[in-house]
Amino acid sequence: MxxxxxxxxxxxxxxxxxxxxxxxxxxxxxxxxxxxxxxxxxxxxxxxxxxxxxxxxxxxxxxxxxxxxxxxxxxxxxxxxELTAIQKNETLKLARKMIGHANLGIRDPGDLVEDRMCQISYSLIGHNAPLEEKEAIDSEKIIRKGLLCCFEKEISQLNILGIQARIGGTTCIDFTALxxxxxxxxxxxxxxxxxxxxxxxxxxxxxxxxxxxxxxxxxxxxxxxxxxxxxxxxxxxxxxxx
Ligand SMILES: [Mg+2]
Incomplete structure (x- = not known):
């Protein structure tokens, strides 16, 4: 049971x-x-x-x-x-590359990446974007799966630093140590x-x-x-x- x-x-x-x-x-x-x-x-x-x-x-x-x-x-x-300074810097560099590659219409660029101390989260259109837009932008996870695939090399370099990247939430790619x-x-x-x-x-x-x-x-x-x-x-x- x-x-x-x-x-x-x-x-x-x-x-x-x-x-x-x-x-x-x-x-x-x-x-x-x-x-x-x-x-x-x-x-x-x-x-x-x-x-x-x-x-x-x-x-x-x-x-x-x-x-x-x-x-x-x-x-x-x-x-x-908590993530180390090196882990954070390298993750933020990759998040910026992903933002450029995804090239989506963004209202508030400052809302895309959150440093949560133990985790960095990149949201495709913003963590606080309207819920309906968030649910519609990548419901099948195709955009985020594409980003993980396209930046496979960079992600494996982050892996060496002890960071993993995964699809999370409704619009996010989460970067964490564990x-x-x-x-x-x-x-x-x-x-x-x-x-x-x-x-x-x-x-x-x-x-x-x-x-x-x-x-x-x-x-x-x-x-x-x-x-x-x-x-x-x-x-x-x-x-x-x-
Ligand atoms: Mg979930």
Whole structure:
């Protein structure tokens, strides 16, 4: 039986940079009230996760910035893996090249790249662009897969510096030292949890997606929307309550 529930946030628990719905909160509460653990694993920083999931943050573990900032439900920082100056500089150079290559109509150039300390995130049209535009620009991930392919050589040079690049969120390419899979593995080892009692639910489990690294670490379940995720959660609540 599954007891420990790991969730991606954007595209899984919520729409991109959007607040969680009451229905989703009720689903997560259902898991917790039936003895399940809920862990939110997102590319976002802690403050953004709190903004999106609200009060329930007090009852869940946060693995922010793809798990490079781990925080318990009581607010204790479990670990934090910040990027070095060299890692940041080289990543920013590549992000600038990608922006030039993608050549998309951009409203606010200052909104494209966020340095989150443990992670650098490049958004194709801006992190704070209107949600509908974000959902429409690269829904099939074709632009971002193209960028990863085109800059394969530069990415392998970043790999030597210990940086990985993956498709994340709705419009992002995330650059981190450790990925979600590395950090989920670390966390379950620390907790002494049996991987078979864990499940990771995400919308980017495909190769190149920022959930893909979790494949092989714990069992995974792919969803394509928060609505689909709610259905999966309800089935797990039934199992826990049986
Ligand atoms: Mg996602």
């Amino acid at each position: 599954k007891k420990h529930f790991f969730f991606d946030m954007d595209g899984t628990l919520t729409r991109s940079r959007s607040e969680i719905t009451d229905t989703m909160v009720a689903c997560l509460r259902g898991l917790i009230e039936n003895g399940g653990d809920v862990i939110v694993v997102s590319g976002a920083v802690k403050s953004q996760i709190i903004k999106q999931i609200g009060e329930i943050v007090k009852d869940v573990v946060i693995l922010a910035q793809n798990g490079n900032h781990a925080e318990s439900s009581s607010g204790e920082i479990v670990w934090r893996n 990925n979600k899979g590395d950090n989920v593995k670390c966390f379950i080892e620390r907790m002494g949890w049996d991987p078979e009692e864990c499940i990771y639910i995400g919308d980017a489990l495909f190769e190149g997606g920022n959930d893909h690294s979790v494949v092989g670490v714990v069992p995974t379940y792919s969803v394509d929307s928060p609505r689909g995720c709610e259905d999966v959660i309800r089935s797990f609540i039934n199992e826990l309550g049986a």
